[in-house]
Amino acid sequence: MTNLADLPALSAEEIKRYSRHLIMPEMGMDGQRRLKAGSVLCIGAGGLGSPAAMYLAAAGVGRIGVVDFDVVDYSNLQRQIIHGTKDVGRSKLASAKDRLVDINPHIQVDTYEEALSSENALRLFEPYDVILDGTDNFPTRYLTNDACVLLGKPNAYGSIFRFEGQASVFATKGGPCYRCLYPEPPPPGLVPSCAEGGVLGVLPGVIGVIQATESIKLLTGIGEPLVGRFLIYDALRMKFRELKLKRDPECPVCGDHPTVTKLIDYDEFCGIRPDVTAEAAAIASASQWEITSVELKKRMDAGDTLLIVDVREPNEYQINRIAGSVLIPLGEIPRRYQELPRDVGLIMQCKMGSRSQKALDFLRTVGFSDMKNLKGGILDWIDKVDPSQPKY
Amino acid sequence: MAINVLIPTPLRPFTDKLDTVEVSGATAGEALAALVAKYDGLKRHLYSEEGKLRSFVNIYVNDEDIRYAQKEQTPIKDGDSISIIPSVAGGAW
Numbered sequence: 353m354t355n356l357a358d359l360p361a362l363s364a365e366e367i368k369r370y371s372r373h374l375i376m377p378e379m380g381m382d383g384q385r386r387l388k389a390g391s392v393l394c395i396g397a398g399g400l401g402s403p404a405a406m407y408l409a410a411a412g413v414g415r416i417g418v419v420d421f422d423v424v425d426y427s428n429l430q431r432q433i434i435h436g437t438k439d440v441g442r443s444k445l446a447s448a449k450d451r452l453v454d455i456n457p458h459i460q461v462d463t464y465e466e467a468l469s470s471e472n473a474l475r476l477f478e479p480y481d482v483i484l485d486g487t488d489n490f491p492t493r494y495l496t497n498d499a500c501v502l503l504g505k506p507n508a509y510g511s512i513f514r515f516e517g518q519a520s521v522f523a524t525k526g527g528p529c530y531r532c533l534y535p536e537p538p539p540p541g542l543v544p545s546c547a548e549g550g551v552l553g554v555l556p557g558v559i560g561v562i563q564a565t566e567s568i569k570l571l572t573g574i575g576e577p578l579v580g581r582f583l584i585y586d587a588l589r590m591k592f593r594e595l596k597l598k599r600d601p602e603c604p605v606c607g608d609h610p611t612v613t614k615l616i617d618y619d620e621f622c623g624i625r626p627d628v629t630a631e632a633a634a635i636a637s638a639s640q641w642e643i644t645s646v647e648l649k650k651r652m653d654a655g656d657t658l659l660i661v662d663v664r665e666p667n668e669y670q671i672n673r674i675a676g677s678v679l680i681p682l683g684e685i686p687r688r689y690q691e692l693p694r695d696v697g698l699i700m701q702c703k704m705g706s707r708s709q710k711a712l713d714f715l716r717t718v719g720f721s722d723m724k725n726l727k728g729g730i731l732d733w734i735d736k737v738d739p740s741q742p743k744y
Numbered sequence: 745m746a747i748n749v750l751i752p753t754p755l756r757p758f759t760d761k762l763d764t765v766e767v768s769g770a771t772a773g774e775a776l777a778a779l780v781a782k783y784d785g786l787k788r789h790l791y792s793e794e795g796k797l798r799s800f801v802n803i804y805v806n807d808e809d810i811r812y813a814q815k816e817q818t819p820i821k822d823g824d825s826i827s828i829i830p831s832v833a834g835g836a837w
């Protein structure tokens with residue numbers, strides 16, 4: 353930690369602005385000057401990055417970096433509170449920077465309009481004291497973790513799903529890292545995708561602010577950091593639980609004998625790029641089981657006997673549906689497949705085609721054979737056949 | 745012995761939406777076996793095809809990771825709770 357004598361001074365304006373910090377002995381002038389000298393890099397200006405960056409700016413963290421390459425969309429506004437309705441269509445970085453500088457003109461905001469990669473991560477992280485992981489996918493999570501361990505920078509980690517959030521601080525000296533907790537990512541397809549998931553808008557607010565709190569504690573050295581502890585928050589039950597985390601001496605990155613000593617190909621590590629032949633075979637076998645919206649409409653118009661099985665959740669079925677379809681959510685298929693007729697062609701359908709593919713794969717294992725998966729799901733059906741229905 | 749297994753949000757579609765399931769068993773492994781016997785759909789999410797617990801699903805007895813205790817042989821007693829903690833990537837979206 354920087355020597356007190358080397359910390360920047362606060363101007364009269366800053367002293368006025370931070371007075372509620374300054375009167376607390378734990379923070380005081382020294383703590384506030386440490387915040388001013390400190391820097392946090394937010395990976396992502398989305399659900400977690402939005403509230404985190406706003407509070408860090410308000411608190412007076414001297415330099416805030418934001419990495420993102422996305423554009424603000426209407427569907428972001430339910431939780432990404434750094435952006436406003438007027439920002440829809442703008443780059444998230446431009447929108448975030450405007451908001452942060454408006455909250456606090458005394459800080460420096462640096463934006464990086466690029467996807468975080470093994471090529472740029474070390475360079476981007478290098479100037480910052482704390483890295484705040486607000487990403488939305490496994491390859492970037494493992495990349496962020498490994499880069500933090502390699503550079504010796506703490507990672508204020510947060511993750512969310514529906515009504516549940518997780519937070520911890522990884523990669524501090526002697527503390528565990530994300531790989532100690534989860535050595536390997538799940539294979540693609542086993543974990544529900546974002547389209548199936550959804551998230552309560554206020555949830556990333558709670559988790560993002562926990563990440564900001566931990567960043568402020570790391571920069572000022574006050575309190576007891578969330579190291580070696582994994583915090584789980586359940587918004588529906590309004591419960592916080594804490595689990596113990598240990599540094600794994602066998603960890604490939606932060607263990608006693610690390611085998612990962614530089615950044616790797618994280619898409620490959622997470623199984624995103626399977627070998628080309630397997631992929632081609634999978635595509636060939638999938639196409640035999642596929643039907644397009646237009647083909648389905650033709651078969652329906654021709655009076656073919658078929659049953660459309662919608663495997664989405666009831667609340668999604670309320671938004672839009674194909675007339676005549678029956679609803680059996682994916683999770684209930686293993687228990688309820690006997691309700692389905694075996695003498696009628698089945699059309700499996702969901703929002704975009706991925707859940708219905710899983711349902712079809714399952715039904716094949718229990719002997720169904722006359723089935724097709726509706727390619728592109730109901731969204732494609734609305735685009736090509738029935739534009740009168742709303743999309744979500 | 746009554747043990748509560750806390751089901752995380754991503755796996756609740758496979759437990760009739762229940763967030764807690766009561767099972768019995770003398771070890772963490774027995775309790776999980778009883779759980780998947782009750783809810784068949786959970787099996788492939790917790791176990792690999794070879795019947796091993798998946799590496800991206802962590803199991804805790806109370807607040808201790810069973811990997812650092814006696815793994816599936818970790819003993820449990822009445823009133824303990826088991827948490828299933830899968831890795832979750834969401835954040836920006």
